[in-house]
Amino acid sequence: MSAVGDPRRGTRVIVPTQLRGYTAGASEVTAAGATLAEVLVDLDRQFPGFRFRVIDEQDRVRRHVIIFVGGERCDDLGARVPAGADVQIVGALSGG
Amino acid sequence: MLSLYIATRKGIWIASSEDRRTWALRGPSFLGQQCHHVVLDPRNRKTLLAASRQWHLGPTVFRSDDGGTTWKEAATPPQFPKGEPRGRAVDHVFWLTPGHASEPGVWYAGTSPKGLFRSDDGGVTWAPISGFNDHPEQAKWVGSDKDETPDGGKLHSILVDPRDPAHLYLSMSGGGTFESSDRGGSWRPLNLGVDMDFAPPKTDGTEYEYGHDPHCVVQHPTSPDRLWMQNHCGIYRIDRPSNRWVRVGRAMPKEIGDIGFGIVTHPREPDTAWVFPMDGSGDWPRTSPGGKPAMYVTRDGGETWQRRDEGFPREQAWWTVKRQALCGDARDPIGLYLGTTNGELWATTDEGASFSCLFRHLPHIYSVTVGEPA
Numbered sequence: 001m002s003a004v005g006d007p008r009r010g011t012r013v014i015v016p017t018q019l020r021g022y023t024a025g026a027s028e029v030t031a032a033g034a035t036l037a038e039v040l041v042d043l044d045r046q047f048p049g050f051r052f053r054v055i056d057e058q059d060r061v062r063r064h065v066i067i068f069v070g071g072e073r074c075d076d077l078g079a080r081v082p083a084g085a086d087v088q089i090v091g092a093l094s095g096g
Numbered sequence: 097m098l099s100l101y102i103a104t105r106k107g108i109w110i111a112s113s114e115d116r117r118t119w120a121l122r123g124p125s126f127l128g129q130q131c132h133h134v135v136l137d138p139r140n141r142k143t144l145l146a147a148s149r150q151w152h153l154g155p156t157v158f159r160s161d162d163g164g165t166t167w168k169e170a171a172t173p174p175q176f177p178k179g180e181p182r183g184r185a186v187d188h189v190f191w192l193t194p195g196h197a198s199e200p201g202v203w204y205a206g207t208s209p210k211g212l213f214r215s216d217d218g219g220v221t222w223a224p225i226s227g228f229n230d231h232p233e234q235a236k237w238v239g240s241d242k243d244e245t246p247d248g249g250k251l252h253s254i255l256v257d258p259r260d261p262a263h264l265y266l267s268m269s270g271g272g273t274f275e276s277s278d279r280g281g282s283w284r285p286l287n288l289g290v291d292m293d294f295a296p297p298k299t300d301g302t303e304y305e306y307g308h309d310p311h312c313v314v315q316h317p318t319s320p321d322r323l324w325m326q327n328h329c330g331i332y333r334i335d336r337p338s339n340r341w342v343r344v345g346r347a348m349p350k351e352i353g354d355i356g357f358g359i360v361t362h363p364r365e366p367d368t369a370w371v372f373p374m375d376g377s378g379d380w381p382r383t384s385p386g387g388k389p390a391m392y393v394t395r396d397g398g399e400t401w402q403r404r405d406e407g408f409p410r411e412q413a414w415w416t417v418k419r420q421a422l423c424g425d426a427r428d429p430i431g432l433y434l435g436t437t438n439g440e441l442w443a444t445t446d447e448g449a450s451f452s453c454l455f456r457h458l459p460h461i462y463s464v465t466v467g468e469p470a
Contacts, residue, residue, distance in 0.1 A: 018152050049169045053153035056185035057175040064152040095151035 011039055011081050014088040019054070022047040031087070036069055037077035039087055054089060064094040098425055099467050100433055101134035101144070101164075102441060106459035108134055108146060110164050116431055116445045119454050125164060133420060134164075135192045136467030137218075139200050145219045147189035147205070155188045157205065159219045163469055172221040174205045174213035176229065184209055184229075188247075191420075193254040196261030206251030210238045210268050212280060227281040228266070228274075237285070237306050243270035252419065253313040257320050265313065265323070272308035273325070289341035291329035311357045312419040319366035326359035326371055326419070333369075333398050344398025348373070352385050352392070352403075358422030362430060367397040370404075370424070370448065372417045372434060383414040391432070393448055404448035415440075420463030435461030 010030035015023050023029050031046065033039035037059075044051035054065050061067055061075045068074065070085030081087060100111040102123075108131045109123030129150045137143040144164055149155040157174065158167040176184040186207045195202025195214075205213040205222060212228040215221060228234065238249060250269045257263035264280055267273045272287040285306040292308050309328035316322040321336040331345030331354040345354025355376030362368035370393045375385045384390070390405035421435035431445040439458035444451045 016152070018150055048171070049156065049173075052173060052175070053150070053156065056154060057178050058180075058183050058185050059178070060185065062152070062154050091152035 012086045013039065013043060014086060016089055016091045018091045019050060019089065022050045022053075033081060035077070036067065036074060036079045036081055036087065039081055040077065064092045066090045066092045097469060098427070098431075099136065099163075099469055100441070101136060101463075101465045101467065102435060102458065102461060103131040103134045103146070103420075103463040104439070104459040104461050105130055107131060108148075108164070109455075109458060111441065111454060116425075116427070116443070121455055122164070125167065126158075130188065131462065132188060132190050133192045133463050133465070135194065135465050136469060137194050137203075138467065139194060139197055141468060141470035143218055145192050145203060147192055149188045155186050155207070157189055157192070157219055157222070170215075170220055170222060172223075174207055174211070174222040174224070176211060176224055180230075182235065184211065186211065190250050191252040191254055193256060196256050197258070199261050202261075204254045204256070204264075206254050206266065208244075208248035208250055210249045210251040210271060212251060212254070212266060214280070225280040227276070227278075228283055231283060237271050237274070238268060239270055239307060243307065245269055253310065255313065255315045255323075257315070258317060259320055265315065267310040267313045267325075269311060269328070270307060270309040272306040273310050273313055274306075286334075286339060287341070288339050289334075289343070290325070290327060290332060291343065293329050312359050312422075314359055314361050314369075316361050316366040317363055322361075322366040324359050324361050324369045326356045328355070328376075330354045331356070331359065331371055331398065342398070344394070345371075347394075347399060348392060348401050349403075352390075353377070356417075357382075357419035358417060358434075360422055360424045360432065363424070363426040365395070368393065368395045369398070370422075370432060372422055374416065381414070382416050387412050387414050389413050389415050391434075391444075391448055391451075404444075405451075406449060407444075407451035408442070418462055420465075421461050423464050423466050425466045425468075431466075433464050433466060435464040437461060 031039045031042040040051045068088040102109040107124035107127040113119045129148045132147045134146045144160040146158045157170040160167045191206035193204045201218045203215045212225040213222045253267040255265040262279045264276045274283045275286045276283045287308045290308045313325045323334045325332040330343045332341040333344045334341045348354040356371045356373045374382045389408040392401045416437040425431040429447045437460045441455040
C-alpha cells in the first residue's frame with residue numbers, strides 16, 4: 001500500500017475562518033492530490049481564488065499563513081501528503 | 097447623487113448624498129480587511145474596483161457593478177510573473193486608476209513592492225506591464241527597502257493624459273516620478289527641480305534623476321500640461337513640456353512648512369490647489385502642525401497660499417491625512433473631503449470657507465475617493 005495520499009480518496013483540508021468566504025463557510029473540505037501543491041491546485045479548482053490568497057506568485061507560502069500537513073508545519077509545496085493526513089491551513093499571528 | 101468611497105484599515109464604507117448636506121453611510125464591506133483604494137469608474141459611473149488584502153492572506157482586487165452591494169473577486173489579481181528573476185510577489189495593491197475615456201475596461205494598478213499592472217477587462221484579469229516592471233533600470237529606480245514606506249514601497253499616482261491614452265505618468269515612494277509616451281512600453285524619469293534632502297548633493301554637481309519621494313501627484317483634467325505634486329520635500333508644480341518642477345511650497349508660511357501627503361486641484365481652475373500640511377520636522381510626526389488642522393489653498397499657481405481652518409478643532413487635534421485620503425468633487429462650488437487616520441471624515445462644500453465632520457469612529461482611513469454613480 002502506498003504511503004502517499006490517494007487522489008481518489010481525497011484529503012481533509014481544515015480551512016481557517018479567513019478563507020471560508022471561498023468555501024461557502026465550510027470549515028472542512030476535501031481536496032485531491034498526492035502533494036501539497038496538488039492539493040492546493042485542487043482547492044483552487046473547487047474554490048477559485050483560494051490558492052493565491054495562500055501562496056504567492058513565486059510559490060511561497062504567504063508570510064502570515066501556516067500550513068500543517070499531518071500535524072507538521074510545511075512550507076514545501078512538493079511535500080507528499082500521506083494517506084489519511086489532514087492539511088490544515090492557519091492564519092498566523094498577525095494584524096492589530 | 098454623490099458618493100464617497102472610504103477605504104480603511106478594516107474595511108470599506110460608502111457615504112452618499114444628493115445635496116452634500118445630508119449623508120447616509122453604508123458599510124462595512126470587507127470588515128477586517130485592509131482596503132487601500134476604492135474607485136468608481138467615471139466612464140460608466142457604475143463599476144467600482146477595490147484593492148484589498150487581509151492580514152494573513154494575499155492581495156486581490158474586487159469589482160462591484162451594483163454600487164458596492166455585492167463584490168466579485170478578480171479572476172487573475174495583479175501578480176508578477178512566476179519565476180521572474182527578482183522573485184517579486186505583490187504584497188498589496190495600493191493604487192487603482194481608470195484608463196482613458198476612449199478605452200473602456202482599461203484600468204491600471206500600482207502595487208507594493210513597486211509594480212505596474214493593467215487590466216483590459218474592467219478589473220477581472222490583470223497583467224504586469226513589463227515595460228516598467230522589467231525595465232533594465234527599474235531595480236535602480238525603485239531602490240532598496242530603505243526607499244520604502246514602513247509597510248513597503250508604493251507605486252501610486254498613475255495618471256492617464258486625458259488627451260492621449262498612451263501618455264502616462266506614475267510616481268513611487270520612493271523612486272520619483274516617471275513618464276511614458278507609449279502606453280507604458282518605456283519610461284523616463286521626470287524629477288528635475290525636486291529636492292531630495294535625504295541624500296547628499298551629487299559630487300559632480302548634477303541633480304539626481306530619480307530616487308525622490310513624491311507622495312501624491314495630480315494632473316489638471318482640463319489643462320493636462322499642469323501637474324501638482326506634494327512631495328516628501330515640498331510642494332511642486334510643473335507645466336509641460338518643461339521637465340523641471342518648481343517648488344511653489346516655498347511660499348507657504350515658514351512655521352507650517354510645505355510637507356504633506358495629499359494634494360488636490362480644482363477641476364476647472366488649474367492655478368488652484370489645496371494641501372493639508374503635516375509636521376515634517378524633528379521626528380516627523382506627520383500630524384497637523386501644532387495639533388491645529390488646516391488646509392492651505394493657492395489660487396495663483398502657488399505664488400501665495402491661504403490658510404483654511406474654519407470648523408476644524410482649534411487645538412489638540414493631531415491628525416494625519418494620508419496621500420489617498422484627500423479628494424474633491426466637481427460640483428460648483430466644489431467640495432473637498434479628507435479622511436483621517438483616526439477615522440474621521442471631514443468635508444467642505446464651499447471651497448474651504450468652512451469644514452464640518454461628516455463621520456467619526458471609522459477605522460484608520462487609508463483613502464477617500466469621490467464619484468457620481470449613475
